[in-house]
Amino acid sequence: MSEQTNGQMPTTPHTIQVFRLFERIWHWSQAASIFMLVFTGLAIHGTHSLISFGTAVKLHTGVALALLLLWIFATFWLFTTGQWRHYIPTEKNLLKVARFYAFDIFKGVEHPYHKTYRRKHNPLQAITYLLVKIVIFPAIWISGIAYLLISIGQGDFLGFIGIGFIALVHSAAAIAIIVFIIAHLYLLTTGHSFKEHVMPMITGYDEVELTVEEWAFLESNEPDKFKHD
Amino acid sequence: MDINKHPGSRHSLLLLTLTGLLILVIFLLSPANADHPEEIELGISEYTQTDQKHAVSTTRQESSSTTDHREIESLKGPFSNGPEVTKACLECHNTAGHQFKKNKHWTWEYKHPKTGQLLGKKHLVNNFCTNARGNEGMCAQCHAGYNLKDDNFDYDNEENMDCLVCHESTGTYYKTPTTSGSPACSIMFDGKDAIDWVKVAQSVQMPGRTNCGKCHFYGGGGDNVKHGDLSSALFKPTKDIDVHMDAQGLDFSCITCHVGEGHEWAGSRYQMTVNDEDGTGKPGMPREVASCASCHSNSPHSITTVLGNKLNNHTRKVACETCHIPEIARGGVATEVEWDWRTMGKLENGEGYKLKEYTQGDGHHRATYKSIKGSFSYAENLQPMYAWFDGTMNYTTIDMKFDPEKGPVDINSFSGAHDDPESRIYPFKRMKTTQPYDKGNNTLVYMELWGDTDSALWGNYDFGESIEAGMKKFKLPYSGEWGFVETLSYWPINHMVAPKEDALDCNECHAKQGRLQDLEGFYMPGTGNSKWLDLIGMLAILGTLAGVLVHAGIRWIATKRRTSQ
Numbered sequence: 092m093s094e095q096t097n098g099q100m101p102t103t104p105h106t107i108q109v110f111r112l113f114e115r116i117w118h119w120s121q122a123a124s125i126f127m128l129v130f131t132g133l134a135i136h137g138t139h140s141l142i143s144f145g146t147a148v149k150l151h152t153g154v155a156l157a158l159l160l161l162w163i164f165a166t167f168w169l170f171t172t173g174q175w176r177h178y179i180p181t182e183k184n185l186l187k188v189a190r191f192y193a194f195d196i197f198k199g200v201e202h203p204y205h206k207t208y209r210r211k212h213n214p215l216q217a218i219t220y221l222l223v224k225i226v227i228f229p230a231i232w233i234s235g236i237a238y239l240l241i242s243i244g245q246g247d248f249l250g251f252i253g254i255g256f257i258a259l260v261h262s263a264a265a266i267a268i269i270v271f272i273i274a275h276l277y278l279l280t281t282g283h284s285f286k287e288h289v290m291p292m293i294t295g296y297d298e299v300e301l302t303v304e305e306w307a308f309l310e311s312n313e314p315d316k317f318k319h320d
Numbered sequence: 321m322d323i324n325k326h327p328g329s330r331h332s333l334l335l336l337t338l339t340g341l342l343i344l345v346i347f348l349l350s351p352a353n354a355d356h357p358e359e360i361e362l363g364i365s366e367y368t369q370t371d372q373k374h375a376v377s378t379t380r381q382e383s384s385s386t387t388d389h390r391e392i393e394s395l396k397g398p399f400s401n402g403p404e405v406t407k408a409c410l411e412c413h414n415t416a417g418h419q420f421k422k423n424k425h426w427t428w429e430y431k432h433p434k435t436g437q438l439l440g441k442k443h444l445v446n447n448f449c450t451n452a453r454g455n456e457g458m459c460a461q462c463h464a465g466y467n468l469k470d471d472n473f474d475y476d477n478e479e480n481m482d483c484l485v486c487h488e489s490t491g492t493y494y495k496t497p498t499t500s501g502s503p504a505c506s507i508m509f510d511g512k513d514a515i516d517w518v519k520v521a522q523s524v525q526m527p528g529r530t531n532c533g534k535c536h537f538y539g540g541g542g543d544n545v546k547h548g549d550l551s552s553a554l555f556k557p558t559k560d561i562d563v564h565m566d567a568q569g570l571d572f573s574c575i576t577c578h579v580g581e582g583h584e585w586a587g588s589r590y591q592m593t594v595n596d597e598d599g600t601g602k603p604g605m606p607r608e609v610a611s612c613a614s615c616h617s618n619s620p621h622s623i624t625t626v627l628g629n630k631l632n633n634h635t636r637k638v639a640c641e642t643c644h645i646p647e648i649a650r651g652g653v654a655t656e657v658e659w660d661w662r663t664m665g666k667l668e669n670g671e672g673y674k675l676k677e678y679t680q681g682d683g684h685h686r687a688t689y690k691s692i693k694g695s696f697s698y699a700e701n702l703q704p705m706y707a708w709f710d711g712t713m714n715y716t717t718i719d720m721k722f723d724p725e726k727g728p729v730d731i732n733s734f735s736g737a738h739d740d741p742e743s744r745i746y747p748f749k750r751m752k753t754t755q756p757y758d759k760g761n762n763t764l765v766y767m768e769l770w771g772d773t774d775s776a777l778w779g780n781y782d783f784g785e786s787i788e789a790g791m792k793k794f795k796l797p798y799s800g801e802w803g804f805v806e807t808l809s810y811w812p813i814n815h816m817v818a819p820k821e822d823a824l825d826c827n828e829c830h831a832k833q834g835r836l837q838d839l840e841g842f843y844m845p846g847t848g849n850s851k852w853l854d855l856i857g858m859l860a861i862l863g864t865l866a867g868v869l870v871h872a873g874i875r876w877i878a879t880k881r882r883t884s885q
Contacts, residue, residue: 135830136848138848140827140832143826143827144825144826144827144831144845145827148627149626149627152626153626197874198882199878241633242629242630244619244629244636253843255843258845262857263857266857266860266861267860269861270860273864273865274868277872280872281875
C-alpha cells in the first residue's frame with residue numbers, strides 16, 4: 092500500500108517505535124498524577140469530602156511537586172531530543188481533520204490523517220497539546236506555585252494579586268484540564284478501536300508512514316526502532 | 321521559676337494528709353448533691369458548695385524565695401485586720417504601694433489608649449450583674465483593697481491595699497462585703513472562721529492559681545459564669561483541660577504567662593495583643609506580653625512537613641486560640657450563656673429562692689433561677705463563636721445612647737477585618753442578656769443592687785426604684801421610664817488550651833458548614849462556597865460530557881443506519 096498522504100514524497104506504512112520509554116513513563120505518570128490532583132483538588136475546593144481536607148492538602152502538594160519535577164525532565168527531554176517539533180502548529184490538513192470529526196466520522200469515512208515520522212500527532216491534536224502545554228499547564232503550575240508560596244509564608248510579593256484570584260486561576264485551569272481529559276478519552280473511541288489508540292502508548296509501537304529516505308535512515312542508524320516480530 | 325517536684329518526706333506526709341482530708345470532704349459532701357437531679361434552695365446565698373472550692377487550702381510549694389517570711393519580725397503580729405498586715409508588708413516592700421497604685425486591680429479604672437474610653441469596673445455596665453459602680457459594698461470583695469464602699473474611697477492610702485488576697489498561700493483568707501446589704505442577703509456571709517492574720521501574713525509568696533482564681537474564676541457572680549475559659553476546673557486541672565496548668569505536668573501559675581514587673585503585668589482584655597509580631601524576641605530579651613507567641617514563636621509548627629508549614633502560615637490569619645481551644649467550659653464546670661433579668665423577683669412565702677435545674681459535668685447543680693437575678697441558661701464544652709479581631713474593644717458606656725429598635729445592644733464590640741493585617745480570626749464566648757435600660761433616654765442604667773436601703777434591688781425587688789437610686793447616686797440623667805433590652809457581650813477566649821492532639825482538625829473549618837461559615841468576604845478553601853466558579857465549572861464539564869455523548873450518539877445512529885442499508 093503506497094499512497095501520497097502527507098507531503099510530496101510517496102510513503103509506506105511501517106511499524107516503528109513512536110513513543111520512547113521516557114515518553115510513555117511521562118504520559119502514564121502524568122495521567123496518574125493528574126487524576127490524583129483532580130481528586131484531591133476537588134476535595135480542597137470543597138466539592139466532595141471523600142478524604143479529609145488535611146490529607147487532600149498533603150497529597151495534592153506532594154503529587155504536584157512530583158509532577159513539576161517530571162515536567163522539568165520532560166521539557167528538557169523535548170528540547171534535547173528535538174521532539175518538540177511534533178508540537179509546532181500546522182495548518183496543513185487541519186481543516187480536513189476538523190471536518191472529519193464534525194461530519195465525515197458519521198459517514199464512516201476513514202480518518203484522513205496518518206502518522207508520519209515527523210508528525211506523530213494529527214494537526215488538531217498537535218495544536219491542542221501545544222495549547223495544553225503552553226497555556227493550561229503553565230496557568231496551573233504558575234498559580235499553583237504562587238499558592239504554595241503564599242501558603243508557606245513566602246508569598247508577600249504576590250500580595251497585590253491576592254490568594255483569592257490565584258485560586259480562581261488555578262481552579263479555572265483545573266476545569267480546562269478536566270474538559271481536556273474528557274475530550275482526550277472520548278477521542279480514543281474514534282477511529283479503528285480504543286485498543287488501537289491506547290496500545291502505542293503502552294508498547295511504544297505504531298504504524299507510521301515513512302518516506303524511502305526516512306526508512307533508509309532509520310534502517311541504517313536506528314535499526315532497533317523497527318518492530319522485529 | 322523553680323517548681324520543686326521532690327519535696328522532703330515531711331512535705332509528702334503533709335500532702336498525703338491533706339489529700340486524704342480533701343477526699344473525705346468530697347466524699348461527705350457529694351452524695352447530697354448527686355441524689356437530687358434538681359433542687360430548690362431557699363435563701364439567696366451565693367456561696368454554695370460550687371463557689372466554695374476556693375476555700376480549700378492548697379499545698380504550699382517549697383518557695384524559691386530568698387526570704388522566709390515566717391522569720392520576719394514584723395509579721396509575727398499580732399494583727400487584728402488587713403490594713404495592719406499591709407502596713408507591715410510596706411515596711412520592707414516600700415515601693416510596692418507606689419507601684420500598685422497604678423494597677424487596675426486597685427484603681428478599677430482603665431483609660432483605653434486607642435479609643436480613649438474610660439473603662440474598668442469603676443465605670444462599666446456589663447450584662448451579668450450589670451454594674452459594680454454604686455454596689456461596691458458587695459462587689460469590692462474582688463477589689464484588691466480594704467474598705468472600698470463608695471466613691472469616697474481614698475486611692476492614695478496605701479494601707480488600704482490588700483496584699484494578702486494575691487499573695488497569701490494558705491487558702492484560708494477570704495473577704496466579705498464592705499457594707500451591709502438587705503437583711504435578706506445577710507445570711508450569705510455567716511458562719512465563716514475568723515482569719516488567722518499571722519498565719520496568712522507569714523504564708524505570702526508569688527501569686528498562685530488559687531489567688532487569681534478566687535476572683536477571676538468566679539466573675540459574673542459564680543463559677544465560670546462570665547468568661548467560659550476561667551473556672552474552678554483550673555485550680556487543679558488535668559492535662560486535657562489545660563495543657564499548661566496541668567497539675568500533674570507543667571503546673572503553670574497564671575503569672576507564668578501573665579508576666580510583668582513592678583506590679584503591672586501583661587494581658588488586657590480591653591486592648592489585646594492578637595498579633596504578637598515579636599514572637600519570642602531575641603534570646604534573653606525580656607517580654608512583658610502574655611501572648612502564645614512570646615514562648616512558642618510565630619512559627620511553632622514543624623517546618624519540615626507540608627502541614628507544619630501550612631499551619632505556620634495560618635498564624636498570620638488565625639489566632640492560636642482558635643485551633644488550640646476547641647471548646648470552652650471544659651472540665652465539668654458550665655458557663656452562663658443567657659441571662660434574663662425579666663423574671664427577677666419571684667418569691668416563695670415572701671422569701672427569695674434559687675432553682676437549681678442544671679447539673680453540670682462535675683455533678684454540681686447550677687441555679688437556673690435566682691429571685692435576685694432572674695433566669696439563666698448554661699453551656700458546657702461549648703464551641704466558641706469566631707470573628708476577625710484586631711485586639712481593640714469598644715464599650716457601650718453609661719453615657720452612650722443606642723437605638724433599641726436596631727436589635728441587641730453590644731455591651732462591647734470589637735474591630736477587625738479579614739483584609740487588616742493586624743486582625744486574626746479569634747474565638748469568643750458570647751453572652752446574651754435581657755436587662756433593664758432607660759427607655760426614655762435609650763441608655764444603659766446603673767442599678768442599686770446591694771445595700772440596706774429601700775431601693776436596693778436585692779431585698780426590695782423593684783427595678784424602677786433600683787435604677788432611680790443607682791442613677792441618682794452619680795447624678796446621671798434618668799427619664800423615669802425603664803424597659804428591657806437585649807444585650808450581647810463578647811469574651812475573648814485564651815485559656816483552657818488543649819493538648820495538641822485535641823487541636824482542631826482542618827476539616828473543622830475547611831468544610832461546608834464549617835466553624836467559620838459565618839465569616840465571609842475572603843478566600844478560604846474547602847468551604848465549597850465559590851458559587852460562580854462552581855457553576856461555570858459545572859457547565860463546562862457537563863457541557864463537554866453532553867457534547868461528547870451527543871457526538872457518540874450520532875456516530876452510533878449513523879453506523880446503525882449504514883450497516884442496515
